[in-house]
Amino acid sequence: MSIKVCLRAGAALGALVAVTVSATAQESTTITVGTVNNSDMVRMQGLTSDFEEKNPGITVNWVTLEENILRQRVTTDIATNGGQFDVMTIGTYEVPIWAKQDWLAPLDQLGDSYDMDDLIPSIRNALSVEDNLYAAPFYAESVLTLYRKDLFEEAGLEMPEQPTWDFIAEAAEKTADKDNGVYGICLRGKPGWGENMGFLGNMAREFGANYFDADWQPQFESEGWKNAITLYVDLMTKYGPPGAASNGFNENLSLFGQGKCAMWIDASVAASFVTDPEQSQVPDQVGFGAAPCGTSDCPNSGYNWLWAWSLAVPNGSQKQEAAQKFISWATSKEYTQLVAEQEGWANVPPGTRQSLYENQEYLDAAPFAQATIDAINSADPEPTDDKPYYGLQFAAIPEFQGIGTAVGQQMASALSGSTSVDQALSQAQAIATREMTRGGYIE
The missing domain is CATH 3.40.190.10 (Periplasmic binding protein-like II)
Incomplete structure (x- = not known):
């Protein structure tokens, strides 16, 4: 069955807008994030709506696993190019090995406001190969x-x-x-x-x-x-x-x-x-x-020890742009501010950014702040x-x-x-x- 419709110029424009909106809605992207069931990650999952509101068209699907199981799942998935995850939670052990095997995408789409130079040098170095960042630290520890x-x-x-x-x-x-x-x-x-x-x-x-x-x-x-x-x-x-x-x-x-x-x-x-x-x-x-x-x-x-639970994009992901937008949000200074507003400064993810340890509000709220940064800085x-x-x-x-x-x-x-x-x-x-x-x- 065919239908012939005559449209005035204004109506045609409206129809074009409607078609464009419809096409945009159809182009929505769902990314799958695999992460560990540690408290900071569980909190991040609870704040997903903030990311989705700021990035309309991107929906986040979470797979949250016990540590040993997560390691097995992400290792198997990336080694076989399984494509189960668009964002993986990995650490300072995996990053240099997997990057050299060309399993990870370099994080070069984090945005101009990300302030990569604010990352604590030893943490950034641990997650980089040949000066390219392959995972962004969500929290770091000693x-x-x-x-x-x-x-x-x-x-x-x-x-x-x-x-x-x-x-x-x-x-x-x-x-x-x-x-x-x-x-x-x-x-x-x-x-x-x-x-x-x-x-x-x-x-x-x-x-x-x-x-x-x-x-x-x-x-x-x-x-x-x-x-x-x-x-x-x-x-x-x-x-x-x-x-x-x-x-x-x-x-x-x-x-x-x-x-x-x-x-x-x-x-x-x-x-x-x-x-x-x-x-x-x-x-x-x-x-x-x-x-x-x-x-x-x-x-x-x-x-x-020195460790950073970090977010990376497997090279096989078909949704790398959306995945890097998520990583930029989750490891940004703005995310730190969001957690501080929702949960208090003492509960923000520690150990990744120099600016956090220059923030008097954080130092006043976190009696462990100095001990943490001293331990991170002394790790070799x-x-x-x-x-x-x-x-x-x-x-x-x-x-x-x-x-x-x-x-x-x-x-x-x-x-x-x-x-x-x-x-x-x-x-x-x-x-x-x-x-x-x-x-x-x-x-």
């Missing part, structure tokens, strides 16, 4: 020792400017009160290269050990690793919570917020949540110390004479993800008592040696 000031006072303890692991052990013993549900120390135990190995790799470095020596030989049977894992298992067995081998970052965040941990050594990003009265039962009793050291030269060594993940790789809690080589996950299972077995520390480290050495030989690093 390591802090979070502790209960009230429990320390009761035990006659004072947190040193630079705590040692000997002091941490003493404090764990004196503050533990398991009969009343208070554990002297809470540490990561859930297996995974970014869960327990993120913590344990850093702890081993605090005892002078690395994942690999200068010739890429695995070092899990070294004195430093043995000292670190022996102390870790001893502390958690005596003074830690039950079932610690199942506890990752989020589980320990919950325990500390419930007032059940006298100390928790972990990512500095936790500080804003444990001091938030809406999320913590002990918000006014939290103190902030540096990462512990296990060797005499540790105070000046920069052995605390660059290769050294005794380690040939970038990273402290990880080694930035493709093989590390598999090695770290398998070794993490061995460390969890030692923590749960299923195997001894020596057996776990021996198995870790064998696993790493096999994979590094397959990778051609060693013969």
